[in-house]
Amino acid sequence: MKQLAIVSGKGGTGKTTIATAISSILNNKVMADCDVEAADLNILLKGKKIKASNFKGKEIAAIEYSECNYCGICEDVCRFDAIKDIKVNPYKCEGCGLCTLKCPLDAIKMKWVETGEIVVLEIENGQLCEAQLSPGADGSGKLVTEVRKMAISIGEEPEWIIIDGPPGIGCPVIASITGVDAVLVVVEPTLSGFEDMQRVIDVIKDIGCKIFVCINKWDINFRVSQNIMSFCESRGIPVAGKIYYDEQVINALKETKGISEFNDSDAYKEIVRMWEYIEKHI
Amino acid sequence: MAKISILSGKGGTGKTFASTNLVRVLPNATYIDCDIEEPNGRIFLNPIIEDISDVYTKVPLIDDNRCERCGICSKVCRFGALINLGREILILDHLCHSCEACYEMCPMNAITMANRKIGEISTGVSRGIDFIEGRLNPGEPSGVPIIKQINILIKSIELSIVDSPPGTSCSVVNTIEDSDLCILVTEPTPFGLHDLKLAVELVKEMDIPMAVIINKSGSDNQIIYNYCMKNDIKVLMEIPYDKKIAELYSRGTLIAEADSTYEKMFVDLAEKILELIENEAAGNSEW
Numbered sequence: 010m011k012q013l014a015i016v017s018g019k020g021g022t023g024k025t026t027i028a029t030a031i032s033s034i035l036n037n038k039v040m041a042d043c044d045v046e047a048a049d050l051n052i053l054l055k056g057k058k059i060k061a062s063n064f065k066g067k068e069i070a071a072i073e074y075s076e077c078n079y080c081g082i083c084e085d086v087c088r089f090d091a092i093k094d095i096k097v098n099p100y101k102c103e104g105c106g107l108c109t110l111k112c113p114l115d116a117i118k119m120k121w122v123e124t125g126e127i128v129v130l131e132i133e134n135g136q137l138c139e140a141q142l143s144p145g146a147d148g149s150g151k152l153v154t155e156v157r158k159m160a161i162s163i164g165e166e167p168e169w170i171i172i173d174g175p176p177g178i179g180c181p182v183i184a185s186i187t188g189v190d191a192v193l194v195v196v197e198p199t200l201s202g203f204e205d206m207q208r209v210i211d212v213i214k215d216i217g218c219k220i221f222v223c224i225n226k227w228d229i230n231f232r233v234s235q236n237i238m239s240f241c242e243s244r245g246i247p248v249a250g251k252i253y254y255d256e257q258v259i260n261a262l263k264e265t266k267g268i269s270e271f272n273d274s275d276a277y278k279e280i281v282r283m284w285e286y287i288e289k290h291i
Numbered sequence: 292m293a294k295i296s297i298l299s300g301k302g303g304t305g306k307t308f309a310s311t312n313l314v315r316v317l318p319n320a321t322y323i324d325c326d327i328e329e330p331n332g333r334i335f336l337n338p339i340i341e342d343i344s345d346v347y348t349k350v351p352l353i354d355d356n357r358c359e360r361c362g363i364c365s366k367v368c369r370f371g372a373l374i375n376l377g378r379e380i381l382i383l384d385h386l387c388h389s390c391e392a393c394y395e396m397c398p399m400n401a402i403t404m405a406n407r408k409i410g411e412i413s414t415g416v417s418r419g420i421d422f423i424e425g426r427l428n429p430g431e432p433s434g435v436p437i438i439k440q441i442n443i444l445i446k447s448i449e450l451s452i453v454d455s456p457p458g459t460s461c462s463v464v465n466t467i468e469d470s471d472l473c474i475l476v477t478e479p480t481p482f483g484l485h486d487l488k489l490a491v492e493l494v495k496e497m498d499i500p501m502a503v504i505i506n507k508s509g510s511d512n513q514i515i516y517n518y519c520m521k522n523d524i525k526v527l528m529e530i531p532y533d534k535k536i537a538e539l540y541s542r543g544t545l546i547a548e549a550d551s552t553y554e555k556m557f558v559d560l561a562e563k564i565l566e567l568i569e570n571e572a573a574g575n576s577e578w
Contacts, residue, residue: 018329019302019303019329019331020301020302020303020304020457021301021302021303021304022303025482046300046457046458046459046460046489047300047301047302047457047458047459047485047486047489049301049482049485049486052481052482052485068369086395088389088390088391089390100461100464103388103390104369105369105370105388105390105392106367106369106390106392107367107390107391107392107395110367110392110395110396111395119369141489142459142460144459144489144490144492144493144496145459145460145461145463145464145493145496145497146460146461147460147461149458149460149461150432175302175458176302176303176328176329176457176458177302177328177329177456177457177458178328178329178427178429178430179328179427179431179432179433179434179462180432180433181460182328183430183432197541198541199540199541199542199543200331200334200541200542200543201307201329201331201334201540201543204329204331204334205329205331208328208329208429209429211429211430212429212430215429215430229537229538229541230538230541230542233541233542262480262481262482263480263511265481
């Protein structure tokens with residue numbers, strides 16, 4: 010079993026579109042949607058739900074008012090301003106438990122709260138695991154790790170686990186790429202896209218796995234595309250794919266279809282070619 | 292004082308595009324980049340940076356002479372950031388949340404809290420527009436401390452246009468906290484709508500007034516309008532799907548400066564926003 014994560018730094022560069030196309034190529038795989046703050050993969054893969062479970066990913070302080078004498082020590086010690094007027098703000102509480110340790114009456118207990126839901130779906134030739142973080146919750150990195158654990162346990166010895174990662178460079182991205190065999194970085198040739206790609210590559214390099222780059226909408230700015238190519242060359246990172254801007258992709262997305270359903274499109278053909286390259290060089 | 296936050300749920304829908312163009316036409320507004328993982332506003336505004344200040348979090352530092360390796364610190368740490376190896380206490384900085392429970396509970400007073408740099412805040416000016424940017428160092432798990440520090444600066448700023456991170460998690464919550472208005476940028480696709488709903492849910496939960504901008508607008512706008520109508524949310528602007536915008540964007544050029552039609556669109560948007568803020572301040576619950 011091999012694991013490949015798709016990330017981008019900047020959002021909206023085509024991670025999910027490409028993940029869907031790769032999914033259509035593979036016969037025995039588990040897809041893991043690790044963009045738990047905005048999971049979109051199933052809009053295209055249209056899987057059938059077979060399992061769902063709540064994830065309790067965080068402990069927060071809960072005051073037992075029958076035991077409390079409103080002394081306010083909890084408010085004073087909290088480093089996150091999470092307690093005001095002897096009420097816990099669940100968004101601000103980080104679950105450190107210092108208030109429970111300092112409360113002279115032992116009136117505060119830690120309680121596990123739900124931070125999201127993990128869902129397993131049956132898709133063509135495999136499964137899809139995804140999760141949705143409860144809006145405003147923290148611990149998205151933990152939820153990503155849970156999705157990945159689920160992805161490993163659910164399949165019947167899948168050949169591939171393909172991880173559709175979140176944007177950014179923070180905790181959920183680190184959780185999405187830790188321990189994978191390779192990362193595919195999808196970039197659009199814009200100045201923002203290029204800069205964000207460099208930042209995410211810095212993070213991947215810390216983790217130390219094989220990196221591939223795919224330039225999506227390769228022809229929208231040739232100069233930036235050239236700069237991305239030179240950058241990758243200087244870092245020894247192969248540019249595995251160059252996808253031309255293709256109206257068929259936009260049309261497919263509008264109809265919530267994968268680009269694989271337009272299998273004579275240039276975009277799909279290039280993704281197939283790119284995948285052959287990745288499989289060979291991973 | 293007013294704080295307007297631009298967010299989206301889905302990444303890459305045009306938050307930075309909308310906020311940088313908006314701030315260009317809004318008199319006396321400050322642009323604030325809270326997308327600390329990928330701050331891109333700078334590419335479009337080209338500010339002259341006047342000051343860079345480091346942002347630190349606090350992590351425990353153990354005085355070996357005082358420490359008796361009792362391990363209480365590692366027991367009270369709920370984040371696994373302190374490990375008692377017997378001979379020494381191992382500190383894992385990246386797991387630390389700076390709650391200071393170890394510092395508070397150490398019976399030997401052997402722990403002090405030391406600064407660890409996680410990123411920086413740059414301030415500057417871009418042709419008359421004040422500019423503030425938070426930037427997280429690659430490899431750091433959370434930029435929330437940077438956002439919190441920026442929020443302190445925002446308190447003394449007349450009109451803040453805040454460019455939010457994507458998603459719906461804690462960094463977004465901290466960014467939009469105490470906003471007078473949230474502007475949600477979406478695209479008329481099933482993906483845009485799906486993620487818009489998540490963002491709306493969050494903003495509602497936080498009880499902040501909101502309005503929507505449709506980017507890459509086209510023949511499928513109705514899916515967004517239907518949803519907004521049902522939820523009583525105003526659509527302030529439609530930015531058309533235009534190859535010219537994509538080209539200028541890719542080069543880091545502001546459309547409001549390069550094209551008078553688009554400049555006018557953003558001026559209209561600015562007027563609508565100021566009106567909404569005034570109505571809100573006057574307690575007119577028109578939304």
